[in-house]
Amino acid sequence: MSESDFQTQRTAPLRLALIGSPNSGKTTVFNALTGLRARVGNYPGVTVERREGTLRLKSRTAKIIDLPGTYSLDPVSPDEAVVGQVLAGEIPDTPAPEAIVIVADACSLERSMLLVGQILNLGLPTCLVVTMIDELRARKGQLDLERLSAALGIPVTGVIGHRGIGLAALREQLASPETWSSPPVMPPTDQIERAAWADSILQHVVEKRPGTHTVTDWVDRIVLHPVWGVALFGFVMVTFFQLIFSWATPAMDLIDLGVSAASDLSRTLLPAGFLADFVADGLIAGVGSVVIFLPQIVLLFSLLYLLEDVGYMARAAFVVDRAMARVGLEGRAFVALLSSYACAVPGIMATRTVPSPRDRLVTILVAPLMTCSARLPVYTLLVAAFVPARDVFGPIGLQGLVMLALYLVAPLSATAVAAVLRKTVLQGEPMPFVLELPSYRIPGLRLWLSQIWGSAFAFLKRAGTIILLTSMLLWVLLTFPQTTPPSGLSPDEAASYALEHSAAGQAGKAIEPLIAPLGFDWKIGVGLLASLAAREVIVATLAQIYSASDPDASLRTAIRADIRPETGKPLFDPPTVAALLTFFVFALLCTSTLATMARETNSWRWPAFAFGYLLVLAWVAAWGVRQIFIALD
Amino acid sequence: MKTDFNSDSESSACRLSEIRPGSECEVMGVDLGDAAGRRMLDLGFLPGTRVQVLRRAPLGDPSLYALRGFQLCLREADSRHVRVTRKASKEPSR
Numbered sequence: 001m002s003e004s005d006f007q008t009q010r011t012a013p014l015r016l017a018l019i020g021s022p023n024s025g026k027t028t029v030f031n032a033l034t035g036l037r038a039r040v041g042n043y044p045g046v047t048v049e050r051r052e053g054t055l056r057l058k059s060r061t062a063k064i065i066d067l068p069g070t071y072s073l074d075p076v077s078p079d080e081a082v083v084g085q086v087l088a089g090e091i092p093d094t095p096a097p098e099a100i101v102i103v104a105d106a107c108s109l110e111r112s113m114l115l116v117g118q119i120l121n122l123g124l125p126t127c128l129v130v131t132m133i134d135e136l137r138a139r140k141g142q143l144d145l146e147r148l149s150a151a152l153g154i155p156v157t158g159v160i161g162h163r164g165i166g167l168a169a170l171r172e173q174l175a176s177p178e179t180w181s182s183p184p185v186m187p188p189t190d191q192i193e194r195a196a197w198a199d200s201i202l203q204h205v206v207e208k209r210p211g212t213h214t215v216t217d218w219v220d221r222i223v224l225h226p227v228w229g230v231a232l233f234g235f236v237m238v239t240f241f242q243l244i245f246s247w248a249t250p251a252m253d254l255i256d257l258g259v260s261a262a263s264d265l266s267r268t269l270l271p272a273g274f275l276a277d278f279v280a281d282g283l284i285a286g287v288g289s290v291v292i293f294l295p296q297i298v299l300l301f302s303l304l305y306l307l308e309d310v311g312y313m314a315r316a317a318f319v320v321d322r323a324m325a326r327v328g329l330e331g332r333a334f335v336a337l338l339s340s341y342a343c344a345v346p347g348i349m350a351t352r353t354v355p356s357p358r359d360r361l362v363t364i365l366v367a368p369l370m371t372c373s374a375r376l377p378v379y380t381l382l383v384a385a386f387v388p389a390r391d392v393f394g395p396i397g398l399q400g401l402v403m404l405a406l407y408l409v410a411p412l413s414a415t416a417v418a419a420v421l422r423k424t425v426l427q428g429e430p431m432p433f434v435l436e437l438p439s440y441r442i443p444g445l446r447l448w449l450s451q452i453w454g455s456a457f458a459f460l461k462r463a464g465t466i467i468l469l470t471s472m473l474l475w476v477l478l479t480f481p482q483t484t485p486p487s488g489l490s491p492d493e494a495a496s497y498a499l500e501h502s503a504a505g506q507a508g509k510a511i512e513p514l515i516a517p518l519g520f521d522w523k524i525g526v527g528l529l530a531s532l533a534a535r536e537v538i539v540a541t542l543a544q545i546y547s548a549s550d551p552d553a554s555l556r557t558a559i560r561a562d563i564r565p566e567t568g569k570p571l572f573d574p575p576t577v578a579a580l581l582t583f584f585v586f587a588l589l590c591t592s593t594l595a596t597m598a599r600e601t602n603s604w605r606w607p608a609f610a611f612g613y614l615l616v617l618a619w620v621a622a623w624g625v626r627q628i629f630i631a632l633d
Numbered sequence: 634m635k636t637d638f639n640s641d642s643e644s645s646a647c648r649l650s651e652i653r654p655g656s657e658c659e660v661m662g663v664d665l666g667d668a669a670g671r672r673m674l675d676l677g678f679l680p681g682t683r684v685q686v687l688r689r690a691p692l693g694d695p696s697l698y699a700l701r702g703f704q705l706c707l708r709e710a711d712s713r714h715v716r717v718t719r720k721a722s723k724e725p726s727r
Contacts (some may be wrong), residue, residue, distance in 0.1 A: 071672065071676060072671075072672070072675035074671060074675065076668035076669075076671055076672055077668065105705060107702070108678065108701075108702065108703030109702075110701035110702050110703065111676060111677045111701060111703055114675065115675075186650040190711065191674055191679070192679060193678070195677070195679045206702075209702045210702060222689070224690070224697075225691070226689060226691040227691075229691050230691045230692075318690050318695065318697070318706055319690055319691055319692070319693055320692075321690060321692075321694070321706075321708070322690060322692035322693060322694045322695070323692060323708040325708065412679070429667060429668050430710075431668065431670040432668060432673075432687065432707075432708075433706075433708045433710075433711060434672070434676065434705055434706070434709045434711075435697065435702065435705065435707075436702060436705050436706070437697065437705075437706065438705075457710040547644060574724065
């Protein structure tokens with residue numbers, strides 16, 4: 001190793017910034033350069049994700065920061081202002097970059113030239129990466145990159161990001177910004193003159209403008225057709241939803257079986273007592289509560305990225321945007337909300353497709369209102385136990401109607417809440433909506449798999465640890481302090497006694513005054529606290545409290561027979577059941593969702609806000625419903 | 634509302650959002666009152682730019698436009714910031 005090599009090794013890493021318009025292929029280039037080792041955080045004060053990766057070049061390392069996609073350096077929102085602030089070094093802990101890498105799509109180069117002009121005026125060493133060269137060729141366009149480089153006065157590299165073509169040359173290029181040429185004359189700063197400057201360069205460079213993609217043109221006649229397009233959209237979304245629901249179930253059942261087998265095994269291996277209880281019910285059950293989400297997450301993202309990579313997602317957003325605009329959201333939020341019907345955890349992760357940070361935040365905050373599959377066991381227990389099984393219209397039963405109503409309240413309340421959030425907490429001038437329809441393409445298998453792996457890994461790493469810790473903490477609260485039950489109790493009664501005297505049991509009693517107006521007693525209170533681990537846990541917890549040996553038939557009988565001591569009437573009277581169902585419609589009783597929200601917004605502020613507003617909403621709605629039922633009685 | 638790049642007020646002048654799908658127009662100017670107007674400029678809706686209206690979404694909004702060799706979808710609320718004049722389409726819409 002020579003002396004100079006040794007010195008470059010020791011110097012601080014080179015700081016590069018990657019900038020480009022949305023859909024320019026910037027993220028693909030970033031991932032291809034850095035692998036999936038990006039460090040994700042937040043810029044202070046805004047909900048814009050900060051992504052930074054390390055790039056190992058031949059002679060030195062570089063830190064590359066992936067700036068949010070932007071059409072211009074003139075910001076139209078505080079979120080967009082971040083780009084300019086990073087380039088100027090105005091953000092704490094983010095020193096200004098030493099060199100800029102602009103990413104532009106070969107097929108829409110004419111638009112990107114305006115951004116290129118703005119960036120060249122900053123006077124930093126700059127190079128241009130032109131992506132999607134393959135698509136340009138497929139659309140019979142021709143572009144002379146050497147002439148473009150000569151005209152701009154900066155290095156230009158063509159790449160095909162998703163196939164890794166041209167990346168070796170780009171890496172070579174990035175290693176030495178000191179040697180990059182700079183423009184002999186700065187582009188004009190006036191917008192009109194800049195456009196003329198761009199046009200004059202493009203005249204020499206664009207040998208042939210890309211035509212329309214024949215296949216895309218042909219397919220879009222059906223996909224965007226007023227009738228067929230809507231029908232196809234409906235078909236794709238129903239199938240999408242159905243697959244997440246039905247295909248994930250066998251895998252989830254298998255995980256459940258595996259978890260209970262593992263916990264049984266640990267009980268046989270370990271001496272009976274506290275350690276065995278902890279391993280079986282705390283640790284293994286906690287790991288299980290993380291792994292149980294993987295089938296849905298993997299399935300959702302397989303389908304989502306497949307549709308995205310093929311090019312359908314943008315079309316779906318185009319078709320549904322009008323309906324979403326009514327509630328202040330946009331087309332790209334639709335899939336995330338639909339996915340939340342299966343589970344809010346992958347749903348919230350799917351909001352990444354929404355480019356505007358504020359729209360994305362609204363979507364994240366209303367996603368928990370969707371009727372996720374964890375509410376189903378709770379609804380089933382209460383409806384089966386307390387709603388009379390009589391027919392209303394012919395074969396349509398009352399129980400089915402109540403279930404349908406519970407499912408329909410979700411989108412109605414979500415749209416109402418979204419509209420309110422837009423006018424209060426997240427108000428502001430709506431961002432201009434810009435959507436591009438990429439050409440259809442056959443997705444690359446490697447990219448697809450790495451996207452799915454990236455999502456699953458992100459969930460396990462960031463949300464999984466929190467879910468594991470909270471579910472273990474809840475186990476501790478439900479188990480300690482341990483008391484000796486009076487002799488003569490059956491095992492079920494002893495378990496009930498232990499739960500009543502645990503910390504959670506005491507907490508249930510402590511919160512009783514708060515939930516008494518809803519008709520809930522301490523037993524329901526304990527159930528609500530336990531359901532923080534996951535909503536359906538309330539069923540098992542109630543079973544334990546009522547010493548029911550199985551959470552199905554005998555629990556139903558036990559809760560029907562429970563008498564309120566003050567009145568001598570049933571605890572679960574119609575007003576209380578209606579209030580409890582309503583409470584579950586709204587309340588965010590799910591630490592997994594909270595953990596995922598924290599991971600996606602990079603702060604605990606928004607999950608705390610969501611938990612708070614949904615709790616208030618749940619309490620008020622449950623109280624109101626109870627009053628209505630009492631009045632009707 | 635502040636209006637920039639004002640040019641002649643021809644009788645055929647109207648808003649981009651009013652142009653029918655399948656026809657073509659030329660940008661006269663952009664209303665720069667708010668974020669949407671400025672964004673239209675960033676996107677390349679500059680005076681003299683030819684714009685083709687390709688289609689509307691099934692529910693009537695947004696619409697798909699072609700300009701400067703690329704395509705994008707805009708909502709009516711944003712595209713009405715662009716002032717245009719109608720042009721006869723020389724070639725069948727692409």
